[in-house]
Amino acid sequence: MLPPEHPVKEGLVNITKELMQEEPDSETLGTDGLAKIRALEFVEKAGLESGGGEDGSARIRVDVDDVWYYRMLSELAGVEIAGEYQLISMVKELSALKTEYEQAREALASVRNTGYGVITPRQNEIRMEEPVVIRQGNKFGVKLKAVSPSIHLIRAEIETEISPIVGSEQQAQDLIAYIRESAQNGDGIWDTNIxxxxxxxxxxxxxxxxxxxxxEEGRQKLQQVMQRIVNENSGGFICIII
Structure with a gap:
């Protein structure tokens, strides 16, 4: 998981190559070799677990210092992790976020592909109202009504224009040439300065x-329209007046 140029990985690879070139026996490896490994700034301790077999292999256990361990975790996670308490707290937080994301993942995939997605409610979000007696002619029954929140995602393309006024037509043509030239360098057109x-x-x-x-009024009207579409399911014409 660590990139080849990472100090820990690079240091261990280099010291391994150095020891292999020296062709040490198990006794030398257990003294001089381990001393070199322990001299690495990120190594807390190192020990020879096995060696001297018929195939000439050796197994060395290297424990990385906690400071470097959490530094590596911070680099991999992209956030600062200073110790075990913070690591456990972050794992709990990420677990909760993962649960939330799992509920929305299919809806996000749908809205990207089709322009519309819906996040269905969990069971604990569904509210059951009190049952009521209903009458149809000379017969009676019971009506159970459930109310649940659903989150609807709609993709809408936002059009925005940049129209800097520079002066003459030639100056405008020069600006276009400058933008095209800048787009070929670095991160492309986004870094072009105007x-x-x-x-x-x-x-x-x-x-x-x-x-x-x-x-806010427009958002409320949009919400009301969506509720009517979902609940009435008329399939008719909807007119939104902003």
Whole structure:
């Protein structure tokens, strides 16, 4: 899991190559070889578990210092892990997040593929109302009603435009040439700087501006429409007035 250039992996590989070139016997390996391994800054202790067999193999146990161990975990996880307590807390947190994600995974895959996905509720989220007596003609029955939250995901393409005014037509053509040239270098067009801002920043500003235009009232109306579609299932024409 560690990359070849990682100090721990690189150090162990290099010291192994060095010991193999020296062709030590089991006695030399158990003294000089282990001393070299223990001299590595990340090694807490090292010991020869077995060696001197007919095939000439040797098994050495190397324990990495806790500081380096948690440093490696931090690099692999992408977050700072200082000790065992923090590691256990993070495992618990990630376990809870994984449970939440498992519920939404199929819906996310669906919305990416088809533009729509729904997260169905868990059993503990379903609320049963009190049963009531109903009458149909001269017969009676019981109605049980359940209410449950469902989360609907809809993919909507956001269109944003960047239209810097530079002056003459020739200057506009020069800007296009500059953008195309910049797109060939580094991270592509996103890092291209126009008037002190990158294209990535201007695009993100445009997207945030579009999203901020959705008012609270508009969101509530959209929610009400979705509830009617789900519950009434009329399949008719829906008109949303913003």
């Amino acid at each position: 008037f002190g801002k990158s294209i990535e920043q201007m695009t993100e500003d445009g997207i945030r501006g579009k999203l901020s235009q959705i008012t």
